[in-house]
Amino acid sequence: MEKKNIDWGNLSFGYMETDKRFVANYKNGAWDEGALIDDSKVVISECAGVLQYAQTCFEGLKAYTTKDGKIVMFRPDLNAERMESSCKRLEMPVFPQDKFVKACEDVVRANAAYVPPFGSGATLYIRPYMFGSGPVIGVKPSEEYQFRVFCTPVGPYFKGGAKSITIKVSDFDRAAPHGTGNIKAGLNYAMSLHPIVQAHDEGFAENMYLDAATRTKVEETGGANFLFVTKDGKVVTPKSDSILPSITRRSLVYVAKEYLGLEVEEREVLFSEIGDFAECGLCGTAAVISPVGRVNDHGRIIEFCDSADEMGPVTKKLRETLTGIQMGEIEAPKGWIYTVE
Ligand code: PLP
Ligand code: COI
Numbered sequence: 001m002e003k004k005n006i007d008w009g010n011l012s013f014g015y016m017e018t019d020k021r022f023v024a025n026y027k028n029g030a031w032d033e034g035a036l037i038d039d040s041k042v043v044i045s046e047c048a049g050v051l052q053y054a055q056t057c058f059e060g061l062k063a064y065t066t067k068d069g070k071i072v073m074f075r076p077d078l079n080a081e082r083m084e085s086s087c088k089r090l091e092m093p094v095f096p097q098d099k100f101v102k103a104c105e106d107v108v109r110a111n112a113a114y115v116p117p118f119g120s121g122a123t124l125y126i127r128p129y130m131f132g133s134g135p136v137i138g139v140k141p142s143e144e145y146q147f148r149v150f151c152t153p154v155g156p157y158f159k160g161g162a163k164s165i166t167i168k169v170s171d172f173d174r175a176a177p178h179g180t181g182n183i184k185a186g187l188n189y190a191m192s193l194h195p196i197v198q199a200h201d202e203g204f205a206e207n208m209y210l211d212a213a214t215r216t217k218v219e220e221t222g223g224a225n226f227l228f229v230t231k232d233g234k235v236v237t238p239k240s241d242s243i244l245p246s247i248t249r250r251s252l253v254y255v256a257k258e259y260l261g262l263e264v265e266e267r268e269v270l271f272s273e274i275g276d277f278a279e280c281g282l283c284g285t286a287a288v289i290s291p292v293g294r295v296n297d298h299g300r301i302i303e304f305c306d307s308a309d310e311m312g313p314v315t316k317k318l319r320e321t322l323t324g325i326q327m328g329e330i331e332a333p334k335g336w337i338y339t340v341e
Pocket of ligand 2: 059060061222286
């Protein structure tokens, strides 16, 4: 298979239309078989649940070319599982987990020419999503849905790669206690657009959201979980019912313990203690682990001594080990790597 003529090394995290996408429809209480199609346009009712009441959720995962030339996906079963919980919370029908993984695999295979080569620094981002496509005018769940998967080759989420970013403490809340912060609902991102545009206008790369109830605890950013490192090399990551259970974060916790022999604490992290940490990173599928150098709290600067300018040593080791596992250079734990045949 011949690869597309793409400047892989200079890709940003953007959308590029690829050849095929998967579509399945839910009607009269059942999903159809679904199929790969060419048309990238979506045609739905003007009164669709997604358009009126934001009934939509999504996932994000990546495919990689390994050192020995295979195409693999990273832990797609966990995305399928998380989408199931998103659907249940939004009163949407679950797309069966095995079919979710197969749809992702089919889309990657059909777009193999867009999977960036090993060592290019780029990856193939896979975006499964579901939305209410049938008309609703009273506030209630739609009766019809579409489940789709497309993919697009991407570069780094934050410009500058390993250079540390500066983020700000947001005055907005991302998720209410007992709300939807722990699922991947489109509405969580709609509400973050105003704060992120403001942050960018002020020169910051992202927002740090605090817990909405007390504004004393660190939650996450608009698109990634936090990971901190103490001065004595312990990994600390915030635990909260209103943050998204990041697959990258869960994988890094395992890597820290089992591959690097580090101590890990998953616990509530007070905003008042973050100045004591030596390193800070943002972890997620898109972000991988991106170093945070500074947090701006209304003009007061909190600086992480070992990640002030570039990735700190522990973050770097975590990143190298995780990407090594994803790219087939380091042996993966059982079940983490799904080969696209
Ligand atoms: N938190 C939020 C709000 C996200 O959008 C994402 C991205 O998916 C993450 C965390 C990271 O999750 P994952 O590692 O599963 O991609
Ligand atoms: C991801 O990391 O997959 C995300 O969804 C983050 C962002 C692009 C929304």
